[in-house]
Amino acid sequence: MDIVVLMKQVPDTAALIQISEDNVSIKTEDVKWVINPYDELAVEEAIRIREKQGGGKVIILTAGAGSASATIRTALAMGADEGILISDPALENSDPQITAKVIAAVLNNVNFDLIIAGPRAVDDDSSYVPAAISEYLGVPLLSTVIRQEISNGKIQCEQTVQDGSIVLEANLPAIITTQRGLNEPRYPSLANIMKAKKKSIVTKTLADIGLSSEQKLIKTKIVSLAYPPRRNAEKVIVEGASAEEKAARLLNLLQDKAGIL
Template sequence: MKIGVLMKQVPDTETKIRIKDDASGIVVDGIKWVMNPYDEYAVEEALRIKEKKAGSTVTIISMGPKRSVETIRTGLAMGADSGILIDDPALEGADCYATAKALAKVMEPENFDLILCGKQAIDDDSAQVPQMVAEFLGMPQAMVIDKLVVSDDGKKATCYRRIEGGAKEVLEVDLPAIVAAEKGLNEPRYASLPGIMKAKSKPFKEINLGALGLKAEEVGAKGAKLKVKKYFLPAEKAPGKIIPGEPEDAARALVKMLREEAKVV
C-alpha cells in the first residue's frame, strides 16, 4: 500500500505564546516546534499498516517554512520512508482552503491508496484541511477516527468514531480515502536513536510553487478565502474560589453565589 501522511509543524504545547506588537501573528522567536500531536497518531497508524502489509511505503507531506524539515525528519525517524515539503514564500498567509489546494496538488500524482492526517492542528484548531483535501482529490473522507481497520485486499477501510452518548459510529470507505485521526487511535512510538540516524539518508524533497504547477494568486494569502484580522490572547482567567465550611453550609453559599454573583441559576 502506498500511504501518504499529512503533517504540520506546530509550537510545542508548553510554549508560552506571545502576540506580535501589530497583532498580525504570534512571535515565533524562541518557539520550540513539534509535530502536531494528532498527526503523530496518523504517522503511527501509517507505520502499523505498513508493518502488516509487506511492500507498503509511507510518505510524509507537509507545507510550511524551511524549519518544517526537522519535523518531517522526526516522522522519518519513527519509520516513514520519504518526505515532501512544500515551501515557497508565496504560500505565506494561506488559509485552510489555500493550504488544502496546495497539498492536494502535490498528492495528486502520488496516487496514494490511503491518506492519513490528524483531525486538526493544535495551533489554529481549524479542523478543515482534511475535508477540503478530500474534496479537491475527489476522495471519500472519514474524520475524527479512533479505530481504523484496512481490509486484507487493501480496497476498503472500516473507520470507527465516538459519537455522543458513548456510542460508536462505524464508517466503511472505499480506498483511496482520507482518514483523520483522533486521540486514542494508537500510542505513537518514539523516534528511536538508530531511527534518527537512518532518517538522514531517507529520500526527502522540497518543492516550490513552480514545480507544483500552481500560480501565486491561487495559493497563499492571495488565494485565501479567509483573512485573519487580528490575533489576541484570551483574557486571563480569574482564580477559582474555594468555599470553606461544612458541606451543607458550603452548598448553601454556593447556590447563593450562583444566583447573585454569577446569575446563572
C-alpha cells in the same frame, strides 16, 4: 500499500504565543515546534498499517515554513519512509484553503492508497483541510477514527460521534482522520533517529507544483491579532469548617451571587 500522512508542525501547546510587530503573525523565534498531536497518531497508524500489510511506504507531506523539516525528520525517525516539504515564501501567512489546494496539487502526482491526517491542527483549529482534500481529490473521508481495518481494497473505520460510534466502510483510496485513542504513538529509538538522517526529504516550491501567486489564493485573511481579555476570576475561597459546610456555602454563592442554578 502507499500511505500519505498530512502533517503540520504547531507550537507546543504549553508554549507562550506572542504577536509580531506586523500584528497579523506570531513571533516564531522562541517557539518550540512539535508535530500536531493528532498528526502524530496519523504517523503511527500509517507505520502500523505498512508493517501489517508487509510493504509499501509512508510518505510525510507538509506545507509550511522551511523549519518544518525538523518535524518531518521526527516522523521519519518514528518509521516513515520519506518526506515532502512544500516550502515557499508565499506560504508564510497562508490560510487552510491554500494549504488544502497545495496538498491536493501535490497528491495529484503521487501514488497513494490511503491518506491519514489529523482532524484539526491545534494551532488554528480550522478543521478545514481534510474535508477540502476529500473534495478536491474526490476521495471518501472518514473522520475521527479510533479503529480501522483494511482488506480487499476497502477500509472499514469506527468513528466517534456524540453518544457512541459508527462503523463506516469505503473503497480505497480514501482519507481518514485520527481521533485520540486510535493508537499510542511510539518514541523514535536512537538507532532510528540515526537512520532517519539518511532518509530523503524533497523540498518543493509552489512553482514546482504548478501553483503561483498566493495573493489570488488567500481566501481567509487575518486582518489583526489580539490577546484575549484576561479572565477576571473572582477567586473567592469557599469557607467552611467541613466539606458539607463548604458545599452548602458554594451552592449559596452560585445561586445568590452568580445567579445560576
